[in-house]
Amino acid sequence: MKQRPSLDLSALPTFGHGPRSPTWWGTLGFMALEGMGFAIAAGAYLYLATLWPNWRLSAPQPNHWPGTIVTLLLIVSLVPNHILHGYAKRCAIGPVRIGMVVMSLLGVAPLVVRWFEFPALNIYWDTNAYGSMLWVLLGLHTTHLITDVGDTIVLTVLMFTRHGYSGRRFGDVGDNVFYWDFVVLTWIPIYLLIYWMPRLG
């Protein structure tokens, strides 16, 4: 087919942040489907909890302290996370490097406390369905936590190499910030379900 040039793209930039970038939308897509996974798992928990009148099935209450510490750590981490985002948007390589190191540490810290959360549930996964659901919910979130922390650490290393100083990498940092928000936000309802709903009953 014959062609008629009628639009010049040569002045367009080669990367963009946030919703301008396809990677941002891809991240959002994965958040949607993983969020759906969380919602379905939480729905299954609530379904069983309303099905059985004596829910918690005479298991002891979970100790909420490790979970509460994780929650506080995660919420606190949002502050440096967003400061980092600002640096990434301005493509300031020095502060971004520092920010990534801080976020890696703030990712590892809740993971360490998470280790103590499992025994604090005060029940095993194979004791009864209540125990199973607690382990499943906590396990699901832990999987996300581990993968995102792994991702953050790899990206941190990358930012210190010669590959770091490029628009594409700053975009990656932005998406990493975005995904961490998701990991924190999904934790809140799960935290309430695991530790505070049994206290209501």
Added chain:
Amino acid sequence: MSSADLASERDLPPEREASVKGDIAPEHDGPRDTGMDDAGLHRWLTRTWRTPPGIIGALSSVDHKVIARRYLITAFVFLCLGGLNAVAMRIQLSGPQRGLIGPDLYNQLFTMHGVTMMFLFAVPIVQATGIYLVPLMVGTRNIAFPRLNAFSYWIYVSGGIFAWVSFALNMAPDVGWFAYVPLSGPEFAPGKRADVWAQMITYTEVSSLAVAVATIVTVFKQRAPGMSLDRIPLYVWAMLVTSFVVVFAMPAVMITSTFLILDRLVGTHIFNPAEGGDALLFQHLFWFFGHPEVYIIFLPATGMISAIIPVFARRPVFGHLGLVLSLIAVGFLSFGLWVHHMFATGLPKLGASFFTASSMMIAIPNGVQIFCWLATLWDGRPVIRTPLLFVFGFFFIFVIGGLTGVMLASVPLDLQVHDTYFVVAHFHYVLIGGSVFPLLGAAYFWFPKISGRMMSERLGRWHFWLAFIGFNAAFFPMHLVGLWGMPRRVYTYPAELGWGNINLFISAGAVVFFLSFVLFTFNLAHGALKGALAGDNPWDAGTLEWATSSPPPSYNFARIPIVTHGEPLWAEREALPVATGLRVDVRELLISTVAEAHPDIREKSATPSIWPLLAAIAVGGTFVYSIFTPWAVAWGAAPIAITLIGWFWPKGDPEDEE
């Protein structure tokens, strides 16, 4: 709006501050296509976009057309395998008390048939068609996240091979395609068969989800300049809505299969009523996915029909907006119907009535679609070619399937025919009428684009009539034996019941239907080798995939087309307006804004890489291992992490760095 407007000031995104660019490492640049002559441009782009030669090159390909072709061929092979399962079952059932196949093998056969058709054929093939067509139809050079797309294919084949190797080892799932607990639970399904079901689900869903995300982002961000929402082709709309349904439905089945494998492998009690779990929970979770699944198969088919009808009716589709809105409405409503698969479980009355009502309501948008298609044909000057014949076949068969569907949505009738051949007849009318017939029409329609050659029209007509007659002969009588009480999933029946003759007739019909696929295969091979050359646009169609050569070059479009109309090729018959200014020495494509498709960024698209294959091997190995021990997850973590790092770590290509 004229194409000149697109370049005007207001199209430039407001937040693009000059200072931002200034901060960045040295501005990279290279040769641009502006003013380049066609031959030179072709040479550059071919060098930049080609799939590298050799085996490693082929395994590293990230070209959406190459991946889609592999998907299509693989899915077709699985259709044939699933069809052979069906033929084997039909031979066994062709007379009373035949001893060809025992109950244990029969259980594996219908389960393998069901899972193969649903998870290894129907869903992958509609997604594969989208992987091929969507980037071409929106006028871009590759799908978004090309490596993820390649990864999804490898995961999909491994899942298929895993299931079929298990079948060869007499280890295939035998619990039905939906594997209800307690039958599939630890108590009643010892051995590994149910685990095979659970993990093959995990494989195929990971792959579908990846494709869905890539499709959504391609449609949102990679549309050619000027392709605002109202100019998106209906087929692309259909794939977009389908991808959203996948994103929100498939996680449910992954959770279901994961819960099942946990119950079986590490002793959780999620589905165990004795310890505070619940068996019906499985059904809710499964059908929350399972009903939308039907629309994941059906919506793309409606998109194909909406693409085929206007071309052969020689006029733009009637009621474009109505069709888009119905697609979206069906997408939403498909999530409100799952309980109609569970009417026989003794749900509360009111709940059941609600789901009856919603099951009937979905007939409204479907009806709107059928009305728009008929109006298009009515008002056009239809040219009857094979693709259109299959569309007519779809109308006929799908309407019958829809009617029995409305019947089944009423609880008293469902209770009578639940688990009989009436249901088997119903869902084959819906699945084969609603998906396989449109797919066959689509195959004839787009084959010239993919292969550069036409399929035989004469064989095509034979194929159509053989398929149509064979299908109805095989499946219509199933309604009757179903009403007479023949249950599904039985490996035989006693002679006294008098079901022998009709079953023999059904089996004969099934063989005819199967033969129609043999003829189709012959027509495909014959067309690919000896068919008449197609040229760019053999049907004189209006959408962008026909604006490039057949088969399209690796880079799809030498210059990105500009869209000024819903059927751009009908509106711009003299010369297609195109955009210039992209680099030719790296894989550059155009990112545009979501609603208006204003040009926004010159983005680089990923280069070929072997890592997606290695990552798929690591992930697949972990899945297989995990049916034996939960520690597989720990062992698999390291190889998965290594392959993912290999995948994402920049290796010096400008595409990775800039």
